[in-house]
Amino acid sequence: MSNKILQKKALIPGQTSLLVIDAPQIAKKAKPGNFVILRIHDKGERVPLTIADTDPEAGTITIVYLVVGKSSALLETLKEGEIILDVCGPLGKPTHIEKCGTVICVGGGTGIAAMHHIAKGHHKAGNHVVAIVGARSKDLLLFCDELGGFCPELLIATDDGSSGHKGFVTDVLRDRLEKDKDVTEVVAIGPVPMMEAVAKVTKPFGVRTVVSLNSIMVDGVGMCGACRCNVGGETRFACVDGPEFDGHKVDFNELRMRLAQYKNQENESMDLFRREHGN
Amino acid sequence: MAIKKKFNPIRTPMPEQPADVRNKNFKEVALGYSREQAIEEANRCIQCKVPLCQKGCPVEIDIKSFVGHLAAGDVPSAYRVLKETNALPAVCGRVCPQETQCEGSCILGKKHEPVAIGRLERFVADTFDSDSACEMITGHTACSLPNDQVKVACIGSGPSSLTVAGYLAARGVPVTIYEALHEIGGVLVYGIPEFRLPKAVVAREVGALWAKGVTFMPNWVGGKTITIQDLIDDGFDAVFIGVGAGLPWFLNIPGENLVGVYSSNEYLTRINLGRAYDFPNYDTPAPRPRNVAVIGGGNVAMDAARTALRLGAENVYITYRRTQDEMPARLEELHHAIEEGVQLELLTSPIAINGDENSHVKSMTLQVMELGEPDASGRRRPVAVKGKTKELEVDMVILAVGTGANPVLLEATPGLNLSKSGYIDANPETGETSIPNVFAGGDIVGGSATVISAMGAGRKAAKTIAERLKVEL
Ligand SMILES: Cc1cc2nc3c(=O)[nH]c(=O)nc-3n(C[C@H](O)[C@H](O)[C@H](O)COP(=O)(O)OP(=O)(O)OC[C@H]3O[C@@H](n4cnc5c(N)ncnc54)[C@H](O)[C@@H]3O)c2cc1C
Ligand SMILES: Cc1cc2nc3c(=O)[nH]c(=O)nc-3n(C[C@H](O)[C@H](O)[C@H](O)COP(=O)(O)OP(=O)(O)OC[C@H]3O[C@@H](n4cnc5c(N)ncnc54)[C@H](O)[C@@H]3O)c2cc1C
Ligand code: SF4
Ligand code: FES
Numbered sequence: 001m002s003n004k005i006l007q008k009k010a011l012i013p014g015q016t017s018l019l020v021i022d023a024p025q026i027a028k029k030a031k032p033g034n035f036v037i038l039r040i041h042d043k044g045e046r047v048p049l050t051i052a053d054t055d056p057e058a059g060t061i062t063i064v065y066l067v068v069g070k071s072s073a074l075l076e077t078l079k080e081g082e083i084i085l086d087v088c089g090p091l092g093k094p095t096h097i098e099k100c101g102t103v104i105c106v107g108g109g110t111g112i113a114a115m116h117h118i119a120k121g122h123h124k125a126g127n128h129v130v131a132i133v134g135a136r137s138k139d140l141l142l143f144c145d146e147l148g149g150f151c152p153e154l155l156i157a158t159d160d161g162s163s164g165h166k167g168f169v170t171d172v173l174r175d176r177l178e179k180d181k182d183v184t185e186v187v188a189i190g191p192v193p194m195m196e197a198v199a200k201v202t203k204p205f206g207v208r209t210v211v212s213l214n215s216i217m218v219d220g221v222g223m224c225g226a227c228r229c230n231v232g233g234e235t236r237f238a239c240v241d242g243p244e245f246d247g248h249k250v251d252f253n254e255l256r257m258r259l260a261q262y263k264n265q266e267n268e269s270m271d272l273f274r275r276e277h278g279n
Numbered sequence: 280m281a282i283k284k285k286f287n288p289i290r291t292p293m294p295e296q297p298a299d300v301r302n303k304n305f306k307e308v309a310l311g312y313s314r315e316q317a318i319e320e321a322n323r324c325i326q327c328k329v330p331l332c333q334k335g336c337p338v339e340i341d342i343k344s345f346v347g348h349l350a351a352g353d354v355p356s357a358y359r360v361l362k363e364t365n366a367l368p369a370v371c372g373r374v375c376p377q378e379t380q381c382e383g384s385c386i387l388g389k390k391h392e393p394v395a396i397g398r399l400e401r402f403v404a405d406t407f408d409s410d411s412a413c414e415m416i417t418g419h420t421a422c423s424l425p426n427d428q429v430k431v432a433c434i435g436s437g438p439s440s441l442t443v444a445g446y447l448a449a450r451g452v453p454v455t456i457y458e459a460l461h462e463i464g465g466v467l468v469y470g471i472p473e474f475r476l477p478k479a480v481v482a483r484e485v486g487a488l489w490a491k492g493v494t495f496m497p498n499w500v501g502g503k504t505i506t507i508q509d510l511i512d513d514g515f516d517a518v519f520i521g522v523g524a525g526l527p528w529f530l531n532i533p534g535e536n537l538v539g540v541y542s543s544n545e546y547l548t549r550i551n552l553g554r555a556y557d558f559p560n561y562d563t564p565a566p567r568p569r570n571v572a573v574i575g576g577g578n579v580a581m582d583a584a585r586t587a588l589r590l591g592a593e594n595v596y597i598t599y600r601r602t603q604d605e606m607p608a609r610l611e612e613l614h615h616a617i618e619e620g621v622q623l624e625l626l627t628s629p630i631a632i633n634g635d636e637n638s639h640v641k642s643m644t645l646q647v648m649e650l651g652e653p654d655a656s657g658r659r660r661p662v663a664v665k666g667k668t669k670e671l672e673v674d675m676v677i678l679a680v681g682t683g684a685n686p687v688l689l690e691a692t693p694g695l696n697l698s699k700s701g702y703i704d705a706n707p708e709t710g711e712t713s714i715p716n717v718f719a720g721g722d723i724v725g726g727s728a729t730v731i732s733a734m735g736a737g738r739k740a741a742k743t744i745a746e747r748l749k750v751e752l
Contacts, residue, residue: 025504029503039461043561044561045561046461046563071562086498087498088498088499088500090504091500091503219459219460221459221503222525222526223525223527223685224542224544224545225527225544225545228536229536240686254536258538261539265564268559269558269562269564272559
């Protein structure tokens, strides 16, 4: 596995990019819902990123990331043809996919990329996939063409109304659930508040709801417990027991607080990076 | 048995960094003997007719012989003896619980201090250039001619797998080691801290294996990136599973998921593998608490506590439910920890971790214990003193309460029989599992134990493999 970046595409310039990476063994094994852990330089931390797509024949995996701090900013500095130091995977339990009828896949922000892989899996399994995607505005929407390519329904929500419904994905979701009592499952991937809101909306409908938890990880193979979450009163490791869990059982408050635990160090790291890179 | 005239009842002291200096740095605590000190100490050995120390060593190093060579100043011969049975002497000399093994059996220990076997082992290994190890072991300038008819895979790169690789590589067998993390060495790199086992020592031993033709594949997770069936299909003649017991246990007490509560594995991995002690030069962050409680009494608890001190904590407590005498840690580590300023809260057991309004740890509630009747292990069982608790004000809690089998590889390997407690069932004589030609050893078989016992298990499996492949020397 050369870990070479074969293709780089700026989806939202300076903010979100897509990388196609040469990693044949991972491409061969990866299923929707899996993630990889990257290290970008020899002093780097281990960064978990969802596998947004694979091409087993070409031996490639696709990742999509949002620049939020030092590690993602460093990743953004890499160019086509350059090598990612470490790529480890596929990690986590794959999404549970079976033929079950109508599945609504909700994606928010960068989470749309990850959701895309799962939606594709459900489509291949013969399910009727309804994709609901949301972002602040039209230019921040991702993967709409790809999703439109195979989903019989693609519903859009933007905060400013520049595309689709003006408002949140949850409005669209509630509407869709009210119209159709036969939805068997809802999958939600995106920012924590979005996943929490989706779980709240689906609860009264009694629809099975799967969310993907992005808790802070270190090893990603079940050896440290950094990623632990409270699901239905039980401690689970997101990296090996998840990352997908029953959205109606997740303690989102705890997740939020654990995600923020290194805020000070993260800012320190990013400030240093900005100073070194002169911006 | 005539004891030599000049016999010194006290072992040659180990030069060390002073406690008040070292508790602020990550450099190795014990500095190692000089040549003179090593030879002096080696000469305390009375060369028993029937040496008891060798029986005390799980890999049965011919201790009498190596110490004898060293006493005569012959380091290369001493090294050759060590390497005959021990692939990682520089590591073992540093981390073995010698007081219960070789040194615990040394006859001098009956009346005086036993020979400092571990320190001598370390001296010999550090002094001898391990690059020439091949030549020393096999008598060839290079290791046995590579045999391209056979190949063996190891999963995990801890001491058990490294031993398998060393043993087989010396017999010309190409070995590939698949490791989930990005560095090679297992607990030796992500668990045991720099001040006790410098990374450079492990890297040197790994480098020697690399020079012998061992292939290392970091970032390959057995059961995820590759399965055992894949390896068999790829033509590997045998597979050795040495994935350790890395799944951290928690206590299931209230407050365990508060910010500031860590498993020892997470804390040590951040510091050792992620080099978080050098943040922000390295990217992995680690907490910088003021008051820390470490729960547990083993080597892991000592390492976590001493690490927290070095990162500037004002108070570091080790809470343990029995007394100091029952602590399973290596004696030297316990002494070093106390010298450096770690405070022991003995006969206490945590019942709750309490948080502030931001869900950060602010204190821990401890149940006061007393010792009752002996339990199955022969140690007196701690029992709660009814109604007696105390509060410890801390902003960080580290749980060093043990680890279990990580199911990632096991779940992906149908046909692999497990014990009741989830470890791999392996034949104690050969190391073979329920799947033919698939072997296992180290912590994944017996639960967490010691470096040397993992190596002993690796050696046993490697020997069986070598016999099957007809490459045994
Ligand atoms: C299973 C999983 C899949 C993910 N998939 C994607 C993805 O496809 N695309 C994407 O853009 N992001 C994804 N993330 C989040 C991504 O890992 C973080 O954004 C990244 O680690 C931030 O690092 P940084 O140094 O750039 O930012 P930092 O400044 O270090 O952190 C910014 C925020 O990211 C989170 N974070 C920091 N370190 C980690 C860590 N080691 N593990 C997880 N979260 C962390 C914290 O909430 C933090 O506040 C995923 C996370 C997980 C756990
Ligand atoms: C902090 C600490 C201090 C210790 N101190 C001492 C001491 O002083 N003296 C002593 O004798 N013992 C000590 N021990 C115990 C000793 O380190 C272990 O008993 C020994 O390392 C076990 O060796 P092993 O070969 O079984 O595996 P490990 O050293 O546990 O290594 C296993 C390796 O396998 C990798 N792995 C796991 N799963 C997979 C997978 N699915 N695919 C690929 N790779 C995988 C892991 O990442 C790891 O690198 C200590 C342990 C710890 C944690
Ligand atoms: S390997 Fe361990 S037990 Fe054996 S002689 Fe060396 S220190 Fe003693
Ligand atoms: S990230 Fe270490 S156990 Fe999940």
